[in-house]
Amino acid sequence: MAFDDLRQWIAALDRAGELKRIRTEVDPVFEITEITDRVSKGAAKKYGRPGGPALLFENVKGAKGVPVLINQFGSERRMQMALGVDHLDEIAERIRQLLNMKSPEGFLEKLKLLPMLADMGKFFPKVVQTGPCKEVIKKDNFSLLDFPVLQCWPKDAGRFITLPCVITRDPKAGKRNVGMYRIQIYDETTAGMHWQRQKVAAEHYRERLRMGATVSTTGVDIMARSGGGSMLAAGERPSGTMEVAVAIGTDPAVTFSAIVPAPPEVEEFIIAGFLRQKPVELVKCETVDLEVPAAAEIVLEGYVKLDELRTEGPFGDHTGFYSLEDEYPVFHVTCITHRKNPIYATTIVGKPPMEDAWMGKAVERIFLPLMKLTLPEIVDVNLPVEGQFHNLMIVSIRKSYPGHARKVMNGIWALGQAMFTKCIIVVDEDVNVQDIPDVVLKVTNNIDPERDIQFTLGPVDSLDHSARLANFGSKMGIDATRKWPTEGFTRPWPDEILMDEKTKALVDKKWKELGIE
Ligand SMILES: Cc1cc2nc3c(=O)[nH]c(=O)nc-3n(C[C@H](O)[C@H](O)[C@H](O)COP(=O)(O)O)c2cc1C
Ligand SMILES: [Mn+2]
Numbered sequence: 001m002a003f004d005d006l007r008q009w010i011a012a013l014d015r016a017g018e019l020k021r022i023r024t025e026v027d028p029v030f031e032i033t034e035i036t037d038r039v040s041k042g043a044a045k046k047y048g049r050p051g052g053p054a055l056l057f058e059n060v061k062g063a064k065g066v067p068v069l070i071n072q073f074g075s076e077r078r079m080q081m082a083l084g085v086d087h088l089d090e091i092a093e094r095i096r097q098l099l100n101m102k103s104p105e106g107f108l109e110k111l112k113l114l115p116m117l118a119d120m121g122k123f124f125p126k127v128v129q130t131g132p133c134k135e136v137i138k139k140d141n142f143s144l145l146d147f148p149v150l151q152c153w154p155k156d157a158g159r160f161i162t163l164p165c166v167i168t169r170d171p172k173a174g175k176r177n178v179g180m181y182r183i184q185i186y187d188e189t190t191a192g193m194h195w196q197r198q199k200v201a202a203e204h205y206r207e208r209l210r211m212g213a214t215v216s217t218t219g220v221d222i223m224a225r226s227g228g229g230s231m232l233a234a235g236e237r238p239s240g241t242m243e244v245a246v247a248i249g250t251d252p253a254v255t256f257s258a259i260v261p262a263p264p265e266v267e268e269f270i271i272a273g274f275l276r277q278k279p280v281e282l283v284k285c286e287t288v289d290l291e292v293p294a295a296a297e298i299v300l301e302g303y304v305k306l307d308e309l310r311t312e313g314p315f316g317d318h319t320g321f322y323s324l325e326d327e328y329p330v331f332h333v334t335c336i337t338h339r340k341n342p343i344y345a346t347t348i349v350g351k352p353p354m355e356d357a358w359m360g361k362a363v364e365r366i367f368l369p370l371m372k373l374t375l376p377e378i379v380d381v382n383l384p385v386e387g388q389f390h391n392l393m394i395v396s397i398r399k400s401y402p403g404h405a406r407k408v409m410n411g412i413w414a415l416g417q418a419m420f421t422k423c424i425i426v427v428d429e430d431v432n433v434q435d436i437p438d439v440v441l442k443v444t445n446n447i448d449p450e451r452d453i454q455f456t457l458g459p460v461d462s463l464d465h466s467a468r469l470a471n472f473g474s475k476m477g478i479d480a481t482r483k484w485p486t487e488g489f490t491r492p493w494p495d496e497i498l499m500d501e502k503t504k505a506l507v508d509k510k511w512k513e514l515g516i517e
Pocket of ligand 2: 177178179200262263264266268
């Protein structure tokens, strides 16, 4: 079942007993973080599950009545509800079916394919004339400070919009991208746009720089500072702008699609349509040539200048540490539209587990079939929450030839945002990667560290504070598979201790009689 907008989603959460409305006055500065952090870590005991309920703060200090929704994705159950399934593997299964669509051979096979293809049409976004996000249109006298934007942690540089869908267009191909990149409020009309250099919007920005006019002033090399190799002569400085739209408070499938590490060619609105099984309705912006979800609660329109970077951060991040300040483009807002009585949707990140843990786990499940497309030997993958997704990946494989585990590591490091994986542990298929005690037992037993650890150098996550350089550092793979004679291991490999089935059945039968329980 698809949710058309955030309000339908909130109503569904309410009906399912997954939402807690809070009427006591709370401060968007620190206090909402402290409450939500406790809930994420299990303080809401009566909810009885990890993650606690979604929270709707209805009385937020200084918010002029705008409520704050947080923790909407913060449990496995809500993640399933958000994507309309009983189990996240159902989506993986749908993706597998889609990928299995081989070219039909006979007439009958072609006929069978027709409904599938008609189905595909359901996924593409539809541009409509108008929508709820246009109920209030402010082209002047607007302010970013009008919304209850949180200041999350004590050493944060200010208030940050943490759950925005940032929409940009590839200046050459024209294709849209939706990415979730936090936005630091500087004042009424400007903000810091934290798209990290390996992300798709940053590439759109560099594409504009490459195409852009190069008006010569004393400017510094923005290209290099924003992550591109310099295409400009010394002293040259780009001019011009790139348009950006930001949707806040979208339906859960759209919000989730903005975090999915999809290949750059795949537009997130199509992913959202696939997840919802219903197209996303878009409306044209007022002041920029972009489209936004028609039912969004709040839309910010504007541009970033090609010759302007400003310090962004620090910000208490999902690593459990503050991400360091760095230079990012400045978002200049030209127009704000919103629904009547808008709801401000946000999240907090910090020491895991938090709301993003559940989003990350959903990504892990949904991406497994896509990983298998490139690396079919993969059996299962676990990104433990404490590894903050890019710092630790445990992967089991069906090992078929010498050096296979290392081939898989290299394949993962070449796979889109999995390039950031700081530590990859490869185990044989008989290890259940979801069972951490079993992983620890097998991995520590099976490795000769000097032989089995593989180091490599490459891009690392912008948030990695330990790398030798920002964005560049080393990564490690551990080959914890059983070693083969053809890999130079000629000593005997002992069997794992397992009881025989006959004895187990015997004890099962006698268990009660023994009176131990
Ligand atoms: C709550 C949350 C906040 C995020 N903040 C940022 C951010 O500030 N900058 C960034 O580059 N990625 C951030 N990400 C990760 C991106 O959303 C993710 O890498 C996404 O796939 C990027 O989309 P893209 O491939 O279209 O660029 C965040 C993810 C979540 C769940
Ligand atoms: Mn993308």
